[in-house]
Amino acid sequence: xxDNTQTFSCILLFGGPGCGKGTQGVVLGAxxxxxxxxxxxxFRSLDKDSDLGKExxxxxxxxxxxxxxxxxRVVKQHLDKMVESGKLDSDYHTLILDxxxxxxxxxxxxxxxTDIKRVVYLMMEDRDALVQRLAxxxxxxxxxxxxxxxxxxxxxxxxxxxxAPVIDEYNKKIVAKVNADQPPLAVLRDVADSLVGHxxxxx
Ligand code: ADP
Numbered sequence: 001x002x003d004n005t006q007t008f009s010c011i012l013l014f015g016g017p018g019c020g021k022g023t024q025g026v027v028l029g030a031x032x033x034x035x036x037x038x039x040x041x042x043f044r045s046l047d048k049d050s051d052l053g054k055e056x057x058x059x060x061x062x063x064x065x066x067x068x069x070x071x072x073r074v075v076k077q078h079l080d081k082m083v084e085s086g087k088l089d090s091d092y093h094t095l096i097l098d099x100x101x102x103x104x105x106x107x108x109x110x111x112x113x114t115d116i117k118r119v120v121y122l123m124m125e126d127r128d129a130l131v132q133r134l135a136x137x138x139x140x141x142x143x144x145x146x147x148x149x150x151x152x153x154x155x156x157x158x159x160x161x162x163x164a165p166v167i168d169e170y171n172k173k174i175v176a177k178v179n180a181d182q183p184p185l186a187v188l189r190d191v192a193d194s195l196v197g198h199x200x201x202x203x
Pocket of ligand 1: 061099100
């Protein structure tokens with residue numbers, strides 16, 4: 001049995017759709033004591049024909065967020081499975097949260113099992129570049145939600161209304177702003193700089 005009461009040290013990658021959270025998260029997740037957790041990937045890994053998989057698609061294909069309780073339940077179950085299978089150990093790993101929390105309610109719901117040590121805010125000012133990144137990604141990945149300009153617009157709207165205010169829930173002292181309009185390697189350098197010495201003595 002896994003210990004369901006454990007708390008995970010976390011780094012939160014924060015920013016709008018297309019800001020590069022996923023790209024940075026995958027690289028950081030390759031560091032031995034870090035594990036990348038993308039809520040979008042967790043949802044996409046659901047069987048499309050299952051009730052849960054269908055429910056996810058009914059939201060994501062419209063650019064809408066999955067309801068808070070359901071999101072946190074699915075993500076927590078995924079974490080529990082990782083712990084059970086030995087892929088995640090709260091004594092050793094720092095979790096890289098990518099895509100969660102996305103609402104103020106989710107901030108509360110994840111509190112019992114997360115300890116957010118640092119928030120990396122990937123800031124993109126260049127709106128045209130963002131729309132281009134999303135459109136490019138639709139072709140590469142299994143992302144119907146990136147293919148339709150109306151859905152992209154909706155996701156940006158939902159981000160601005162629901163998710164952007166989440167940053168105010170965190171103490172400014174733990175928030176590091178990174179210019180995400182730069183090429184990925186330059187963003188990675190700045191993300192790493194914002195973390196070294198700020199998360200744990202071993203990072
Ligand atoms: P992006 O960051 O590019 O918008 P994600 O891969 O993070 O996309 O998420 C894809 C979809 O999964 C979202 O549009 C949403 O429907 C759903 N989703 C992911 N994370 C959450 C979350 N924390 N809360 C609600 N819905 C979520």
